[in-house]
Amino acid sequence: MSESREFAVMSHESDIRLAGLETHRNFDPVCVCQTTHSSGNHGQALAWAAQHCGLPCNVIVPRNTPTVKIDAIKGYGADVTLCEPNPTSRAETCAAICSEKNYVYIPSADHYDVMAGQGTIALEFLEQVPMLDAILVAASAGGMVSGIACAAKQLKPEIKIFVVEPFGKDLERCLREGKRLWPEPPQYVDTIAEGIRIQQLGKLAFPIVLSLAEKEVFTTTNAQIVEGMRFAFERMKVVIEGASGAVIAAAMSKRLRRMDGRLRHVGVILCGGNVDIDHIPWLPTREA
Amino acid sequence: MSESREFAVMSHESDIRLAGLETHRNFDPVCVCQTTHSSGNHGQALAWAAQHCGLPCNVIVPRNTPTVKIDAIKGYGADVTLCEPNPTSRAETCAAICSEKNYVYIPSADHYDVMAGQGTIALEFLEQVPMLDAILVAASAGGMVSGIACAAKQLKPEIKIFVVEPFGKDLERCLREGKRLWPEPPQYVDTIAEGIRIQQLGKLAFPIVLSLAEKEVFTTTNAQIVEGMRFAFERMKVVIEGASGAVIAAAMSKRLRRMDGRLRHVGVILCGGNVDIDHIPWLPTREA
Numbered sequence A, B: 001m002s003e004s005r006e007f008a009v010m011s012h013e014s015d016i017r018l019a020g021l022e023t024h025r026n027f028d029p030v031c032v033c034q035t036t037h038s039s040g041n042h043g044q045a046l047a048w049a050a051q052h053c054g055l056p057c058n059v060i061v062p063r064n065t066p067t068v069k070i071d072a073i074k075g076y077g078a079d080v081t082l083c084e085p086n087p088t089s090r091a092e093t094c095a096a097i098c099s100e101k102n103y104v105y106i107p108s109a110d111h112y113d114v115m116a117g118q119g120t121i122a123l124e125f126l127e128q129v130p131m132l133d134a135i136l137v138a139a140s141a142g143g144m145v146s147g148i149a150c151a152a153k154q155l156k157p158e159i160k161i162f163v164v165e166p167f168g169k170d171l172e173r174c175l176r177e178g179k180r181l182w183p184e185p186p187q188y189v190d191t192i193a194e195g196i197r198i199q200q201l202g203k204l205a206f207p208i209v210l211s212l213a214e215k216e217v218f219t220t221t222n223a224q225i226v227e228g229m230r231f232a233f234e235r236m237k238v239v240i241e242g243a244s245g246a247v248i249a250a251a252m253s254k255r256l257r258r259m260d261g262r263l264r265h266v267g268v269i270l271c272g273g274n275v276d277i278d279h280i281p282w283l284p285t286r287e288a
Helices: A021-027 A041-053 A067-075 A087-101 A112-128 A143-155 A171-177 A205-212 A222-236 A242-251 B021-027 B041-053 B067-075 B087-101 B112-128 B143-155 B171-177 B205-212 B222-236 B242-251
Strands: A006-011 A034-037 A057-062 A079-083 A134-138 A160-166 A218-220 A265-270 B006-011 B034-037 B057-062 B079-083 B134-138 B160-166 B218-220 B265-270
Touching: A041 A057, A041 A067, A057 A067, A057 A087, A067 A079, A079 A087, A112 A143, A112 A265, A134 A143, A134 A242, A143 A160, A143 A205, A160 A171, A160 A242, A171 A205, A218 A222, A218 A242, A222 A242, A242 A265, B041 B057, B041 B067, B057 B067, B057 B087, B067 B079, B079 B087, B112 B143, B112 B265, B134 B143, B134 B242, B143 B160, B143 B205, B160 B242, B171 B205, B218 B222, B218 B242, B222 B242, B242 B265
Parallel strands: A006 A265, A034 A057, A057 A079, A134 A160, A134 A265, A160 A218, B006 B265, B034 B057, B057 B079, B134 B160, B134 B265, B160 B218
Antiparallel strands: none
């Protein structure tokens, strides 16, 4: 890393930063609830928030979600429904449950309240480290990036927001051409960072990211993501998931090192630690 | 755990809390230096402090010390010398290097300045969580326990200091009889918590621990230590070493649960994260 560059880390355990639940409760305290599909953080956040507000909650998760995430969601009192590990099954299962139980659907990214909640990460980060010149943040459907970009740019217009993605998401091309170039139906990319495996940015998130984030996107391979995770485990003593590993990989990348030397203070968002500790990516798994 | 009991955690990355280095420098800036044998924290702390003071440093570590600890020590600029993994070889190698290089020997526990430095953990902890009723802390040669007990009891005489040990250390019997009952020469106990494998408390530490710590010692097996480590990795997202896992195991133990209900606020010292991330104890190791 450039010797003139300093890094600050903001670790947010899970995005329990959801606005608007109280509003839902006021609408109809009996039947209104949260249903979501999520690979982890959002599901846990909703489960926690629903419990806090005394609302029932049903979280939809792909069948191959790490047990630790499912247990955490159940631990916060929510029902968990499994779907097939593809975006279409996820959307269908979610719609079926919403219709059957008369639940309100709260997406993990494409929802302005959710983005606003996630934006509080940037508020806290800039409060703690006001001299930040840039923030590196991983994108799944782009809600967290949107919230962070809106909040950070509002407080400090000159700050740069860099998106980190898994290989195959192809966001840089979309941003440079200003278009959604992704194939339909929505797909997952093949990455070990399962928290950010959805390929497309959300319909609400994309224009925000397009207008506020930098066009240079940090694309990370599985090997780089694992290196980032190892670095956090070994030197920072923090258990992080692949999506966070991707951001550390970006922080350690040649691309960042070669960037403008005026980017002196770089903020790194560690977006979660939902890794299955029985499946650490650099170690073999115990035989069943 | 008892529902009426709350836990606070103090995580100290490594005991870079060493007093007295400046004093050594003033004696003789050319030849005075630090030599120590240590399984990790103390070696890193000395290496860091020596570099900070511009002094050469030689750290003696047992041959089976995890690579991550050795790399960290070298990373702080110290020379590393390997010894056989037993206390006698450790002491002999250390004495030889001290004599050959004219270095000052700074033990990892039996040294009042080191204890004083480690006692600052308790100062910080009680500053952050003044309502602590008890502190759980792991003992190797007892320096950290001594420092923490002195500082904590000075600030809050009614606080209870409970020692956590690996199975085989037999400290409770020594404390109850008020005698050093350990066999000579000093031995290592068979534990996965290699940071606390030395059986005997130091000559200076023992009387302090005897007079200030509780007689009830929390003895932990390997299985309990691993469970404690897993809990930290999975739910706290912190990478900890076996010695810290032992303390979490004590915090989760039946023995603590059955103790006086007036112990409401229990402080847990996580003394380090020097675990070899290629050898996580609940996972198989990759074939070479």
